[in-house]
Amino acid sequence: MPQTPLRSATRYGTRPTMKDVAARAGVGLKTVSRVVNGEPGVTPETERRVQEAIDALGFRRNDSARVLRKGRTASIGLVLEDLADPFYGPLSRSVEEVARAHGALLINGSSAEDPEREQELVLALCARRVDGLVVIPAGDDHRYLEPELKAGVATVFVDRPAGYIDADVVLSDNFGGARGGVAHLIAHGHRRIGFIGDMPRIHTAAERLRGYRAAMEDAGIPVADSWMSLGVTDPERVRRAAEEMLSGPDPVTAIFTANNRVTVTVIRVLAGHTRRVALVGFDDIELADLLQPGVTVVAQDAADIGRTAAERLFRQLDGTQVPPERIELPTRLITRGSGELPPAD
Amino acid sequence: MPQTPLRSATRYGTRPTMKDVAARAGVGLKTVSRVVNGEPGVTPETERRVQEAIDALGFRRNDSARVLRKGRTASIGLVLEDLADPFYGPLSRSVEEVARAHGALLINGSSAEDPEREQELVLALCARRVDGLVVIPAGDDHRYLEPELKAGVATVFVDRPAGYIDADVVLSDNFGGARGGVAHLIAHGHRRIGFIGDMPRIHTAAERLRGYRAAMEDAGIPVADSWMSLGVTDPERVRRAAEEMLSGPDPVTAIFTANNRVTVTVIRVLAGHTRRVALVGFDDIELADLLQPGVTVVAQDAADIGRTAAERLFRQLDGTQVPPERIELPTRLITRGSGELPPAD
DNA sequence: CCCGAGCCTGACAACGTTGTCCAGGCTCTA
DNA sequence: TAGAGCCTGGACAACGTTGTCAGGCTCGGG
Numbered sequence: 001m002p003q004t005p006l007r008s009a010t011r012y013g014t015r016p017t018m019k020d021v022a023a024r025a026g027v028g029l030k031t032v033s034r035v036v037n038g039e040p041g042v043t044p045e046t047e048r049r050v051q052e053a054i055d056a057l058g059f060r061r062n063d064s065a066r067v068l069r070k071g072r073t074a075s076i077g078l079v080l081e082d083l084a085d086p087f088y089g090p091l092s093r094s095v096e097e098v099a100r101a102h103g104a105l106l107i108n109g110s111s112a113e114d115p116e117r118e119q120e121l122v123l124a125l126c127a128r129r130v131d132g133l134v135v136i137p138a139g140d141d142h143r144y145l146e147p148e149l150k151a152g153v154a155t156v157f158v159d160r161p162a163g164y165i166d167a168d169v170v171l172s173d174n175f176g177g178a179r180g181g182v183a184h185l186i187a188h189g190h191r192r193i194g195f196i197g198d199m200p201r202i203h204t205a206a207e208r209l210r211g212y213r214a215a216m217e218d219a220g221i222p223v224a225d226s227w228m229s230l231g232v233t234d235p236e237r238v239r240r241a242a243e244e245m246l247s248g249p250d251p252v253t254a255i256f257t258a259n260n261r262v263t264v265t266v267i268r269v270l271a272g273h274t275r276r277v278a279l280v281g282f283d284d285i286e287l288a289d290l291l292q293p294g295v296t297v298v299a300q301d302a303a304d305i306g307r308t309a310a311e312r313l314f315r316q317l318d319g320t321q322v323p324p325e326r327i328e329l330p331t332r333l334i335t336r337g338s339g340e341l342p343p344a345d
Numbered sequence: 346m347p348q349t350p351l352r353s354a355t356r357y358g359t360r361p362t363m364k365d366v367a368a369r370a371g372v373g374l375k376t377v378s379r380v381v382n383g384e385p386g387v388t389p390e391t392e393r394r395v396q397e398a399i400d401a402l403g404f405r406r407n408d409s410a411r412v413l414r415k416g417r418t419a420s421i422g423l424v425l426e427d428l429a430d431p432f433y434g435p436l437s438r439s440v441e442e443v444a445r446a447h448g449a450l451l452i453n454g455s456s457a458e459d460p461e462r463e464q465e466l467v468l469a470l471c472a473r474r475v476d477g478l479v480v481i482p483a484g485d486d487h488r489y490l491e492p493e494l495k496a497g498v499a500t501v502f503v504d505r506p507a508g509y510i511d512a513d514v515v516l517s518d519n520f521g522g523a524r525g526g527v528a529h530l531i532a533h534g535h536r537r538i539g540f541i542g543d544m545p546r547i548h549t550a551a552e553r554l555r556g557y558r559a560a561m562e563d564a565g566i567p568v569a570d571s572w573m574s575l576g577v578t579d580p581e582r583v584r585r586a587a588e589e590m591l592s593g594p595d596p597v598t599a600i601f602t603a604n605n606r607v608t609v610t611v612i613r614v615l616a617g618h619t620r621r622v623a624l625v626g627f628d629d630i631e632l633a634d635l636l637q638p639g640v641t642v643v644a645q646d647a648a649d650i651g652r653t654a655a656e657r658l659f660r661q662l663d664g665t666q667v668p669p670e671r672i673e674l675p676t677r678l679i680t681r682g683s684g685e686l687p688p689a690d
Numbered sequence: 691c692c693c694g695a696g697c698c699t700g701a702c703a704a705c706g707t708t709g710t711c712c713a714g715g716c717t718c719t720a
Numbered sequence: 721t722a723g724a725g726c727c728t729g730g731a732c733a734a735c736g737t738t739g740t741c742a743g744g745c746t747c748g749g750g
Contacts, residue, residue, distance in 0.1 A: 015496045017736055028700035033738060041698060058492020063472040064418070065736035067409040068705045075452070075473075084438035084648075086431055086631070093429035096455055105469060107420070107452045110441055124450060127408040128420075147403020151360045264632065271635055286431070287609065287632045290616055303429075362706055373730040378708060386728060410706035413735045 016057040025053035036061055067129060075099075076132040076154075076313065077125030078108040079118060087260060087283055088136075091158070091306035095134055098310035102317075104131065113202075115139025126153060132313045134158055134306075140201065142167070154316035156309045160203035161326065168316070170309040170327045172300040174204050174282075177331030178211025179218075181280040181298040182256050184333060186219045189343050190254040190278060192227065194245040196238060196266065197258030199231035208258040208282055224250055238265040246277065253343035254278035260285050267295065278341040289336055296339025299332045361402040370398035381406055412474060420444075421477040421499075421658065422470035423453040424463060432605060432628060433481075436503070436651035440479055443655035447662075449476065458547075460484025471498060477658045479503055479651075485546065487512075499661035501654045505548035506671070513661070515654040515672045517645040519549050519627075522676030523556025524563075526625040526643040527601050529678060531564045534688050535599040535623060537572065539590040541583060541611065542603030544576035553603040553627055569595055583610040591622065598688035599623035605630050612640065623686040629679065639681025650674060 018032040025032065027046060034042050035050040042050075053059075067073045076099050080088045096106045107125060111118035118138040122145065125133060132154035135142075140163040149155060149165065156168040185193050195212045198205035209230065216223050226248050229241035242265070245252045255270075255277060257263040263281030270277050281297045288295035308327060315322065363377040370377065372391060379387050380395040387395075398404075412418045421444050425433045441451045452470060456463035463483040467490065470478060477499035480487075485508040494500060494510065501513040530538050540557045543550035554575065561568050571593050574586035587610070590597045600615075600622060602608040608626030615622050626642045633640035653672060660667065 015492075019736080022700095029736095030700055030702095030738080031698085034699090037738085043698070046698080058495065060468065060471050060492070062413070062474060062736055064409045064412040064474055065705085066738075068407070068413055068707090068736080069738045071705085073409070082438065083428075083441060084435040086434065089431065089434040090429040093427065093455060096428060100454075105452060105454065105473070107450060109445075109450060110438060123405065126405050128450070129407060129409055147360075147405070150403065267632070267635060285632065287612070287630065287636065290612060291632065291635055292637055364706080367730095374706095375708080375730060376728085379729090382708085388728070391728080407706055410735085411708075413706080413737085414708045416735085 015062070016059045017062070018059070020057060021050065021053045021059050024057060025049045072131055073129050074103055075105040075107055075128070075130050076134065076310075077122070077128075077130040078106055078134045079111055079121050079125070080108065080136040080158075081113050081138065082110050083108065085261075086286065087302050089302075091302040094303040094306035095310045098307055098314065102314050111136075111138040113138050115141075119144055132156070132317055134309050134313060135162075136160065137162060137203075139163065140203075154313050156313045156316075158305060158309045166324045168309075168312050168324050168327070170305055170312065170329070171204075172305065172331050173328050174207035174331075175211040175214070177298040177300070177333075178208035178256070178258065178282060179215045180211075180331070180333055181282065181296075181339070182212050182215035183218065184296070184335075184339055185254045185256065185278055185280055186215060186221070188254075188278065188340055191219075191221050191343070192224075192250060192252045192254070193221075194227045194229070194242070194252035194255040195258065196229045196232065196241055196245075196255065196262050198233055198262075205230075205258060212256055212258075226250060227252055233259075233261060235261075235265045238262050239269055242266050242269040246273065246275075251345075252277070253345065254280070254339075254341075257281040259283055263295070263297070267291065276341050276344050278339055278343070280339040284334065288334075291338075293338045293341065294336025296333070296335045296337065299334050301329065301332075305329060360407070361404045362407070363404070366395065366398045366402060366404050369402065370394045416474075417476055418474050419448055420450040420452055420473070420475050421479065421655075422467070422473075422475040423451055423479045424456055424466050424470070425453065425481040425503075426458050426483065427455050428453065430605075431631065432647050434647075436647040439648040439651035440655040443652055443659065447659050456481075456483040458483050460486075464489055477501070477662055479654050479658060480507075481505065482507060482548075484508065485548075499658050501658045501661075503650060503654045511669045513654075513657050513669050513672070515650055515657065515674070516549075517650065517676050518673050519552035519676075520556040520559070522643040522645070522678075523553035523601070523603065523627060524560045525556075525676070525678055526627065526641075526684070527557050527560035528563065529641070529680075529684055530599045530601065530623055530625055531560060531566070533599075533623065533685055536564075536566050536688070537569075537595060537597045537599070538566075539572045539574070539587070539597035539600040540603065541574045541577065541586055541590075541600065541607050543578055543607075550575075550603060557601055557603075571595060572597055578604075578606060580606075580610045583607050584614055587611050587614040591618065591620075596690075597622070598690065599625070599684075599686075602626040604628055608640070608642070612636065621686050621689045623684055623688070625684040627676075633679075634681055636683075638683045638686065641678070641680045641682065641684025644677045644679050646674065646677075 018029055022029045022032045032050055035047050078095055099106050109121040115138045126148050134156050136159045137157055142162040142165045145165055158170050161169045197209055200206040232238055232241050255266055257266050260283035284297045284299040363374055367374045367377045377395055380392050423440055444451050454466040460483050471493050479501050481504045487507045487510045503515050506514045542554055545551040577583055577586050600611055602611050605628035629642045629644035
């Protein structure tokens with residue numbers, strides 16, 4: 001004899017619904033909905049009964065159903081490269097703060113610099129119907145986002161511009177910052193300056209390289225190929241690249257490192273050398289002021305970038321129709337010693 | 346040339362549904378569902394037609410509806426204290442990796458060490474019907490989670506145990522680590538050792554304080570109140586606390602700092618002093634090896650903690666019924682110089 | 691005493707998807 | 721050639737919530 005399946009809050013894996021609450025409180029379904037959402041038109045006495053039933057059953061509204069009905073999820077997605085990177089922690093946090101101020105949750109994922117994984121993540125977020133997306137692109141073609149944009153998913157790119165689509169971007173002045181950092185070294189007498197950076201297919205890496213080249217050209221210094229190391233980020237290879245620049249036939253007297261991870265590795269390499277080599281790094285690093293010498297850096301404000309992007313995102317969501325814009329935030333040269341060392345041959 | 350999408354896809358704010366796809370492909374609704382989910386029983390020819398319609402319309406499955414039907418969201422929630430803290434970045438990342446391996450997305454939020462905000466976040470995540478929760482508790486009463494546990498939401502606490510409920514915990518051996526770190530200082534001849542830590546209502550802070558006390562007691566050293574600073578974390582007050590310990594009537598010759606932020610601040614304070622004061626910190630910090638002297642720390646492996654917790658979570662989700670457990674991971678003393686300085690009066 | 695206004699309340703449809711079940715057409719074999 | 725079995729496709733209900741709308745009640749005024 002098949003018996004009617006019992007719906008109760010105590011059965012493992014089953015959650016009470018508004019219907020259950022309504023039954024227990026002896027009211028209609030809609031009344032429960034009203035209480036849960038704080039809508040007007042419910043007697044205090046009825047409200048009390050409903051609230052009691054809610055507490056007794058441990059009812060929590062099912063937001064999936066709610067979203068299905070209402071259309072908005074009150075959540076935004078953040079796709080970045082690596083949550084563990086000290087640059088992205090503060091960025092992520094500031095995006096979260098803005099989201100929170102707008103009553104939204106943050107879903108985030110790391111692309112690990114893999115374009116395919118970026119797309120996979122973004123599409124998963126779209127399937128969840130996030131209201132908006134903050135994307136730090138790994139790939140360089142974002143046409144797959146066209147249907148989403150058309151459907152009204154607010155989107156802001158960060159750190160690097162989107163490929164083949166027209167969307168908001170918030171980024172640092174990578175070119176100007178790098179150019180300024182290298183010019184700083186030149187102003188302190190250096191002419192043989194090394195550059196170690198990421199793959200030029202990454203926008204920031206390319207821009208910073210361009211800044212390096214521009215500064216050198218401004219000063220009329222021809223750049224030797226052996227001074228440049230591109231697409232090298234893992235510590236062992238950075239180490240080798242730095243050693244080569246320092247010991248080659250035409251050794252550099254200063255190095256410009258194009259991101260925080262490279263900077264840290266190079267600091268380690270230089271610590272093992274007696275010759276004083278000047279260093280300017282892109283991105284600030286913690287404790288940089290306490291090293292001997294202090295590390296001179298071109299700093300970008302991750303929290304500010306994140307905040308700016310998120311605020312832009314919510315402006316889109318508020319319905320204000322504004323054409324896509326490119327917002328470039330300035331960088332700041334922080335001199336601490338390593339960038340002011342004179343050339344030592 | 347791609348075909349022009351039909352009306353429903355082009356109307357702003359409206360997304361195509363399976364119904365739209367079915368209409369365009371000239372098939373039934375369920376057939377589209379089958380194609381989207383890779384279910385068997387569809388002719389290659391039909392599948393092609395459906396796929397074409399999907400691409401043309403830019404259709405993306407609505408996961409809210411899917412979740413409503415299926416019950417599982419394939420997402421887990423992570424509530425931590427502050428995403429911007431260098432300890433939580435790697436932790437968060439490793440949780441994400443495990444989640445990804447299980448096909449789940451990660452939703453995370455920062456409690457900012459505020460119990461109310463923790464609860465608010467956790468309940469919001471439950472409303473989204475996350476399959477599981479990883480929580481770094483800010484509060485000390487988690488009975489509000491009882492209905493969720495009963496409903497089968499997998500839950501693992503990290504870094505600190507849950508209050509008043511029986512749940513999995515993954516944490517470091519805070520007591521043993523601190524005790525070992527302080528014993529290390531004692532072994533190097535120190536007797537007047539300062540302690541600067543967070544509020545004792547935070548479990549880790551309390552445990553580390555207990556470790557400090559135990560080590561001192563083991564060595565038969567009575568502890569002066571003026572050597573201890575509790576509940577102080579903002580840099581300015583930590584700075585003042587450290588200065589007082591160093592210049593008081595009974596000045597310390599060594600300091601044990603109970604978390605990474607405090608350690609960094611104290612390093613700055615000590616850098617301004619000529620007297621060499623020994624230092625051991627709880628939590629590793631980047632570049633600690635390059636400072637003069639290198640910073641000796643009691644290190645915990647954030648990534649390992651996160652991974653362990655997440656794996657435990659998915660074991661719960663896989664249906665394996667295991668009683669709640671407390672998993673304590675060992676810490677590691679890394680000697681780099683600052684902890685081996687002799688006492689200097 | 692009756693009627694309308696105003697307030698509570700609940701029945702019902704809809705959101706977009708998936709599970710169930712059945713129909714129709716095909717192949718294969720006896 | 722008929723019957724059995726298989727394969728493909730589609731109709732329909734259900735998931736839990738919210739918006740719409742209408743019904744019933746109370747109360748005050750005519």
